[in-house]
Each structure stands twice: as structure tokens, then as C-alpha cells.
Amino acid sequence: MKAIKISNLQKAYGSALVLKDVNLEVDSGEIIGYIGPNGAGKSTTIKILIGMIPDYTGNVEVMGLDVKANPLEIKRLIGYVPENASLYETLSPMEYLRFLGSLYQLETDQIEEKATELLRLFALYDQRDDRMTTFSKGMKQKVLLISGILHNPEVIFLDEPLSGLDANAVILVKEILSQLKHAGKTIFYSSHIMDVVEKISDRIVLINKGTIIANGTFDELKSQRETGSLEQIFNQLTGNNEHVQLAEEFIQVMNR
Amino acid sequence: MINFYIKILFLLRPIFLRLGVNFEQLVAIVEVKLKMDNRRARFNQWNKKQSESNGTFFLTLGLxxxxxxxxxxxxxxxxxxxxxxxxxxxxxxxxxxxxxxxxxxxxxxxSNDNAVLLPRPIDDRTLLIARITHILxxxxxxxxxxxxxxxxxxxxxxxxxxxxxxxxxxxxxxxxxxxxxxxxxxxxxxxxxxxxxxxxxxxxxxxxxxxxxxxxxxxxxxxxxxxxxxxxxxxxxxxxxxxxxxxxxxxxxxxxxxxxxxxxxxxxxxxxxxxxxxxxxxxxxxxxxxxxxxxxxxIAKRQEKIPNKTSKKGLVETLSGIFTGTSMERGTFEFVWKITSRDRKFKLRIYPSLAYLLIYPVFMIGTGRSNGSFVQQIEHLRESTGMGIVVIYLCGTVLLTIRSQISQSEDFKAAWLYELAPIGKPGEILSGSLRAIMVKFLLPITILLSLVLSIIWGVNLLDDLLFGMLTIINLDLLLSIGMSNELPFSTEIKKNGGGSFIRNMTYVFITGIIGFIHYLMMQVPYVIGVLMVIQLVLALFLFKKYREVGWEKVRME
Incomplete structure (x- = not known):
């Protein structure tokens, strides 16, 4: 069974077609790096997959279930960590996770035990009863990560999961991702940090202007092109070779 | 509308200059603030539909x-x-x-605009006067x-x-x-x-x-x-x-x-x-x-800690166990309870309303007779049970007031989790929220009120108190089930205000009419007692119905 199956997906906001005929299949236990320039349709794809945007055309299945027909079942099977997400900051991490757990109808004792352990692993044990108003961006991101996996989902969607994390936490999260993969979880991962995507992804999917323009392992992508790093491949494929000139203009305008 | 305000500002330019304010900066700040008030953000940015309405404001003006x-x-x-x-x-x-x-x-x-305005070269005076002018x-x-x-x-x-x-x-x-x-x-x-x-x-x-x-x-x-x-x-x-x-x-x-x-x-x-x-x-x-x-x-303080209560369950957890049925209800009960005690902006909005709703009765006691000692006034009050009914219904409006504010929060963007979590019936969340408000605000007021009523009018008004509170709860439930709802803390705080004072007055008016009907019915013996049973059954039925409210009746901003 495919973890994710998208066929002929289209999504328009008003007259603007954000996704034009997206087709993609992901196997269970794969880590997919989903990359593309700003506004390419990455977040929209993810939000359709997790059932937050129900009005699209085409067929989208997660774990063999149609997203439109079974929104609740799918929401139980997936975890999602959005980019720059807000939290109810007047709560403590424990209280927030407790509330979230109750929405997933988990047992209170189970939530408490799991949340405490996960917070300890992320070095937030001492702050577990502090209000999150005082938290740094990285600390909040850790809480968000925990909130995305608390209910033991099968498919995990991560949107820029490393933003704001310090170097130690980044290493830890990368390690957690590969361990999750070994545990058979599917990870759908979107980021702008190319060297991380390059290292941890089994497969890289590149989207530009609403269509997928590349799909394969890093080596496959590299063999199609002459150049070395994912960053350069990205640059070539999404057609932005004018960065030197643009930067020069930028400075000129500022100096006016 | 905004242009009209800006024109007024230009008329008053000499006064502002006299105050030593940087006029250009002031106009810029006020204009942008007015513009933002008219545009309410939506937390799901992918539904980029802007609405520029301030219907409530014009309604207030009309009233x-x-x-x-x-x-x-x-x-x-x-x-x-x-x-x-x-x-x-x-x-x-x-x-x-x-x-x-x-x-x-x-x-x-x-304090939201601090990050934008404080690093800029604007002097304190201009900033303060701009703030006041905005409200003016x-x-x-x-x-x-x-x-x-x-x-x-x-x-x-x-x-x-x-x-x-x-x-x-x-x-x-x-x-x-x-x-x-x-x-x-x-x-x-x-x-x-x-x-x-x-x-x-x-x-x-x-x-x-x-x-x-x-x-x-x-x-x-x-x-x-x-x-x-x-x-x-x-x-x-x-x-x-x-x-x-x-x-x-x-x-x-x-x-x-x-x-x-x-x-x-x-x-x-x-x-x-x-x-x-x-x-x-x-x-x-x-x-x-x-x-x-x-x-x-x-700048919140680091030490703002809640004492570690790993071993024994806290008060809120105990209460949520008593007053809620399902897991989602329980979670929401605790969630609403805790945020309402901590969110300063929420308290800032709600406490003044509570204050004048609760102070009104005290002033009313004074209006009975402007002369005479306090004891005499109480004696005088005792003769009119109607005043007791007025007090009951005024206090009851507290529920409606808080209910109208509970969906607003500064952290409204965090409401994405409602869309992410597998919530079949959002009614469970709404009902958990209502229960928390009832237990936290309405119950203590009712208990306090029962003491006050017993002291002034004796125990014979207690059944009326119970009846009155049930009426207001049922009214609230009927309105909520019939109309569209908002989930707790999921909408932006409304700033183009004027709404809450006038809304509270409307609630006072509506409950006043109901209170008057109550007063008329009181004159016939046993009517309140019989109707109370009906109210109770209705309340139980409505609570069950409320829990089953589906997504079609929930408005997400």
C-alpha cells in the first residue's frame, strides 16, 4: 500500500491556479524531501494531504484512504508540524499537550507519561510547567514537534521543522527522523535548507509553479545535471541564474 | 471613513504641533492603525479573502x-x-x-506594535498621543x-x-x-x-x-x-x-x-x-x-511557574472530571479554565464588564430611597421582591457576556489545531467551553447571590434564583444551537470596538424582559416550581444537543 498517492491534483484560489496537475506516489517508510521556491505550492500540497483544505479536484489518498471521504480517519493517522505555527502561549507545554491529546481522545495518563518523556528527551523537562510566553523560538518548535507525533501517527508532515532550532537540536531531530523511518513511519518533509534535505531524504521532489519538475534520489537528480550540490540543481531547475546581478542592483538601490 | 478621520486630524494640526508632536508620524501611525482595525486577519492565510467590514461599529452608532x-x-x-x-x-x-x-x-x-514602532525614531510623546488619537x-x-x-x-x-x-x-x-x-x-x-x-x-x-x-x-x-x-x-x-x-x-x-x-x-x-x-x-x-x-x-517573568503538581491532581482536573463527559469536553474544560485565568487581554476585556454588571444591583439598592440609613433601605427593599428578580437576571447576563468574548484571543492563530485534530463533532469542544464558563464564573456568582438573597429576602427567592439561572443557560444554549458558533480562542480580538458595551446593554435588556415575565408568573403560586421541572428537562436535552453540534454550525475565521 502506498502511504501517499496523489493523482491529477489541482487547486485554485479564485482564478489563480496554485497546483496544476500534481502526481506523486510515496511508499511507506520513505523520507520525502519536498522542495521548491517560495509560493510554488508546497504548503498547499501538504495542507490538502492532511485534510485542512477539502476543496480541490483530483484524487488524493493517504494510507489508502481518500482524503475527502475519510477526513477524521486520516487526521488520526497523520501528524503535522506547520511552519512558524502559533501555540496557546499562556499554557505550559504539558497543558498544551494535554489539551491536544484530549482532542485526539487519548487517555490522560498516557498523554502525561508520553509528553513528560518526550519533553525530557528534548531537554524541556524543567520547563514543562512554565508558560510558553517565555519560550524561545527553538523551544516552541520542540513543543510543536512533540505535538505532531504525540498520537503516534503513521505519516508525518513537517514544514520547515528545523527553523529556530539550535545545532544540537538539529542533530537530534535529524537522528529522530531516521529512527522514525526505521520504525516504518513515512515522513513528508518540506524545507529550504538544501544540505539537510540532501542528506536525510530518500527521495527528493521538486515543485515549481504548481507542477512537479523533478522526482528522484539525490544521485538520480545529480546524474541528470552536471553540477554538484542540491542547491545548484535547485537553482538551475527553478530558473534563477541572475542572483549576482540582482544582488548588485539591490545595493545600488539602497545607496540611492 | 478613514479619509474623513484623517481630514479631521489635519484640521487639528496646529493643536498637535502646539503639543510638540511630530504630526507626519502621528498621521501615519493613526492611519495605519485605523486601516488594520478594518481588516481582520484570518488565521488560515491560505484562504486569502479579505473582509473590510465594521458592521458592529455602525450598529453601535445607530443605537x-x-x-x-x-x-x-x-x-x-x-x-x-x-x-x-x-x-x-x-x-x-x-x-x-x-x-x-x-x-x-x-x-x-x-503592546503588539512595540516591535514595529519602538525601534524607529519616534519620540514617546508622539507615540502616546497617536495611541490616544486613534481611540479618540x-x-x-x-x-x-x-x-x-x-x-x-x-x-x-x-x-x-x-x-x-x-x-x-x-x-x-x-x-x-x-x-x-x-x-x-x-x-x-x-x-x-x-x-x-x-x-x-x-x-x-x-x-x-x-x-x-x-x-x-x-x-x-x-x-x-x-x-x-x-x-x-x-x-x-x-x-x-x-x-x-x-x-x-x-x-x-x-x-x-x-x-x-x-x-x-x-x-x-x-x-x-x-x-x-x-x-x-x-x-x-x-x-x-x-x-x-x-x-x-x-516581558513575562521566568518565574511565572505553576507549582509542580505531578503527584496529586489539581483543582481544575478534579472539576473537569466531575462536570464533563467526553474526553474532548474534559480537555476543553481545562483549556478554557486555564486560559481565562491567565490571558491578560481576556481579563482586560471581561473584568470591567463583569464589574458593572455586578455593581449595578448595588447601585439599585441605593436608588430605592435616597435618604434613610442603610438598614432602612434594606427594610424598604424587602418589601419589593421584584428587585430581587432584577438582581438575579442582571447577574445571569454575566454568562452571556463571557460567552460572547470567549472566542477571541491574541493567540487566535494557534487555532489551526482545531482543523488538524480529528474532531468529528465540534459541539464537544463548545460544550466543554460552556461548562468551564458555567463552573468558573456562573456557579460562584450564583452561590454568592444565594447568600445575598437569603439575607435580604429570605430563602423563598432561592427557587427563583435557580429558575432564573436555568432560564439564562437555556437561552444561551438555544441561541448557540440555532446560530453559528466560534470555537474558543479562535478569532482575532475585535478592535474596531464599541461592540461590547452596547452588546452587554442588549443582554441586560433581553434578560430584563424575561425577568419581567418571571415576575408576573411568580404571582401565581406553584408556577415557578412546575416550570422549573420543565426547564431542567429542557436544559438536559439542550446540553445533549449542544454536544452534537457539527462543523456546519461552526465559523472558522
Missing amino acids: YFLMACAFSAFIYFSSSIIAIYSLIFAMMMFMLAMTLITDFSAVILD MYLLSMMLALAIPFMVVTMHLYGVLAAISFLIISLLCLILIVFLTNIFYLVLMQFTSEERLRNIINTFQIILTFTFMGGYRLVGRLVNFDTLMNGVDTKVQWWYFLVPPIWMGNSMNVIIKHEFDATKFLFLFLTLTVPFMVVFLVNNVFSGVFNQKIAGMD
């Missing part, structure tokens, strides 16, 4: 206008110019002050809605000059009330640390509500129905000089009747100068403190 129209008829009947105009100014000041405290406290004490623009519209009917009647009776004077004095009245309220806040800031300020600000708002209500009552003591009809006695009491509406009423008298003497002149003098003195004080003495303290209010 104020109608109220003033009705009230202006009294000018024809009154034989005392001083009395009627004092009363009009008192009413205007009271309404503006209440709107200011309930709807705009959060705006005055807003709204209150100006409200004041005009109130003042125009009175102006028309004044012009009809006393000529154009009197009408123009009325408008000018109304404007002074507005300036006075806005800057006076600010002075209250600023004095408080002057003498407290940021941290203490955070804790005492609600207490302070309640005191402020008391003060304005007290002032209103003082005017009421001067002007009761007799004096309105037969003329006020001319003896000037010392405390007249402490109550601005009385200065203003006297000033109108001077203008209309051309009667001059030393006292009258003093009243006119106070009317014309005090508003400017207040502006001067804010501008020159306090402006430095303000931004610094506001900036400090947001």
Missing part, C-alpha cells in the same frame, strides 16, 4: 443615536436648564467612559451620534448659538473623559512596576468603573424627576465642583439665559480650562513613562 433621540425629548419637558444638561452630559460621559474601559482598554494597553477617532463618532439629536433640539428651543455651544462643550467633554481615563492609567503606571501593573490592572479597572458610576449617581442625586419638572434648587453644594457634568450643565445655563455671577463664571471657567489642563498633564508629565511600562508589560 447610540436612537437612544439620544429618545432622551432628547426630555429637554422639552424640563423646566431646569442646569438639571437637564447636567444629566445629558453625565449620560454622555458615562457612556463614553464605559465604552472606553470595556472596549478600548486593550487598545490603550496594546472612534469615540468622536460615538459622541457625535449621541450629541446630534440633542443639538437639534437645543437649536429648536434656544437657537443656533446654544446648539454650537453644546457641540463645543460635548467635544471638551470627550477630550476630558479620554485624557482623564488615560491619566488614571498613567498615574497607576507611574507608581507601580511593570510587573505589579500586570497584576493590579483589573482591580484598577473595576475601581475606575466604580468611580464613573459614582459620578453618574451623584448627578442623579442632583437631578431627580422632581427637580427636572419643577426646577433645581439654586443652592450650590461644594461637591458640584467635583463633578464635570454639573459644570457643563451650568455653562449651558449661562449661555442660554445670560445669567452671570461669580459661581456661574467659575463653572464656565472650569468647563473651558480643565480639559486642556488634562491634555497638558498627559502630554508633558506622563508621556515618558507610558511606552516604557507598556513595553515592560509584555
